[in-house]
Amino acid sequence: MVAPAPATVAVVGAGSWGTALAALIARHGCTTVLWGRDATGIAAINAHHENARYLPGIALPDMLTATTDLAACVGAADLVLVVVPSHAFAETLRAVAPHRPARAGVAWATKGFEPGSGRFLHEVAAEVLGEDVPLAVVTGPSFAKEVALGLPTALTVHSDDAAFAQAVADVLHGPAFRAYTGDDMLGAELGGAMKNVLAVATGVADGMQLGLNARAGLITRGLNEMLRLNQAIGGKAETLMGLAGLGDLVLTCTGDLSRNRRLGLALGRGQSIADAVREIGQVVESVQTADEVMRQADKHGVELPISSAVQQVLHAELSPAEGLKLLLSREQKPEYPAGLFG
Numbered sequence: 001m002v003a004p005a006p007a008t009v010a011v012v013g014a015g016s017w018g019t020a021l022a023a024l025i026a027r028h029g030c031t032t033v034l035w036g037r038d039a040t041g042i043a044a045i046n047a048h049h050e051n052a053r054y055l056p057g058i059a060l061p062d063m064l065t066a067t068t069d070l071a072a073c074v075g076a077a078d079l080v081l082v083v084v085p086s087h088a089f090a091e092t093l094r095a096v097a098p099h100r101p102a103r104a105g106v107a108w109a110t111k112g113f114e115p116g117s118g119r120f121l122h123e124v125a126a127e128v129l130g131e132d133v134p135l136a137v138v139t140g141p142s143f144a145k146e147v148a149l150g151l152p153t154a155l156t157v158h159s160d161d162a163a164f165a166q167a168v169a170d171v172l173h174g175p176a177f178r179a180y181t182g183d184d185m186l187g188a189e190l191g192g193a194m195k196n197v198l199a200v201a202t203g204v205a206d207g208m209q210l211g212l213n214a215r216a217g218l219i220t221r222g223l224n225e226m227l228r229l230n231q232a233i234g235g236k237a238e239t240l241m242g243l244a245g246l247g248d249l250v251l252t253c254t255g256d257l258s259r260n261r262r263l264g265l266a267l268g269r270g271q272s273i274a275d276a277v278r279e280i281g282q283v284v285e286s287v288q289t290a291d292e293v294m295r296q297a298d299k300h301g302v303e304l305p306i307s308s309a310v311q312q313v314l315h316a317e318l319s320p321a322e323g324l325k326l327l328l329s330r331e332q333k334p335e336y337p338a339g340l341f342g
């Protein structure tokens with residue numbers, strides 16, 4: 001039997017994660033074109049097979065090509081994978097839409113909400129692209145650098161369209177990369193967004209040298225916040241107990257490659273937010289996501305003490321020490337006042 005021809009994949013967004021995913025997919029034999037807006041950086045990727053700004057020192061596959069021509073990149077694609085920061089998600093989809101061939105579904109590996117409205121990204125995508133376009137979210141514990149280096153990784157692809165989730169998982173899945181599938185875009189997006197906020201909390205605690213007990217307590221009570229908000233919005237609990245929730249929470253709260261954790265570490269050590277974000281030099285989604293998580297929490301009447309403290313610290317309304325005091329002085333109560341996810 002003749003194997004099906006590899007798909008042509010357009011990866012839209014040439015930062016660390018877009019480049020790493022494009023390299024992964026190209027290594028799996030798919031024709032892969034990476035789109036970025038920075039002409040100098042794109043030319044350098046084609047010339048040197050390296051993204052020196054976002055993944056310095058890591059060799060990209062020769063088969064991977066990069067372009068600044070969005071129309072050509074998207075127009076030839078069987079699958080579009082959007083990997084820009086959440087603040088650029090809607091505008092990027094609007095730019096992609098006119099060039100998308102009818103056959104091409106759209107997936108994204110962006111984590112966060114639409115800033116300002118708090119809409120889930122699948123809601124934004126459905127509005128911009130139309131209800132009939134297959135959509136999928138790619139999420140889970142996955143540092144770009146490790147994926148680009150070919151280190152073993154597992155993540156998950158959620159879609160309302162099982163065949164499309166499988167098609168996206170198929171281009172990602174390979175010898176060192178396990179791509180699972182699911183049908184819960186709500187839960188998957190919530191997990192990917194909330195873990196960034198909770199990573200700031202554990203980073204702050206570690207920056208303040210509060211110890212490993214504090215870190216474990218924050219991760220566990222953070223997971224509880226994720227589960228409670230997820231239940232209120234109608235996501236599936238198992239999504240949050242898997243790669244999209246617990247998996248990514250543990251990675252981001254404990255791994256120093258995390259930019260959100262590094263922001264927390266810097267704040268805990270007394271650095272200002274502006275200086276910390278500047279030093280990190282890449283997208284730090286929690287800075288916007290904390291507001292949107294709390295917008296969702298308020299909308300659904302769910303109390304999220306850790307996320308709320310992070311939001312206030314990020315707005316400099318509380319110092320890290322005051323945030324800690326607030327959390328430690330909360331009323332004593334049963335671990336599960338209203339059942340497992342109450």
Ligand SMILES: NC(=O)C1=CN([C@@H]2O[C@H](COP(=O)(O)OP(=O)(O)OC[C@H]3O[C@@H](n4cnc5c(N)ncnc54)[C@H](OP(=O)(O)O)[C@@H]3O)[C@@H](O)[C@H]2O)C=CC1
Nearest residue numbers: 014015016017018038084085086088110111143144282283
């Ligand atoms: N890095 C990681 O390990 C992972 C990241 N993610 C998620 O992936 C998303 C992208 O993050 P990541 O690649 O890490 O970010 P980076 O900071 O590494 O890169 C950001 C990229 O987005 C581009 N960009 C910024 N604003 C715009 C815009 N308005 N229009 C078009 N492109 C824009 C930047 O272009 P330019 O260089 O020209 O400014 C750059 O290519 C985030 O939501 C993140 O949470 C998810 C899993 C892992």
Ligand SMILES: O=C(CO)COP(=O)(O)O
Nearest residue numbers: 140141142143258259260
């Ligand atoms: O989402 C990520 C890992 O899964 C990357 O986390 P940071 O954005 O905190 O670096």
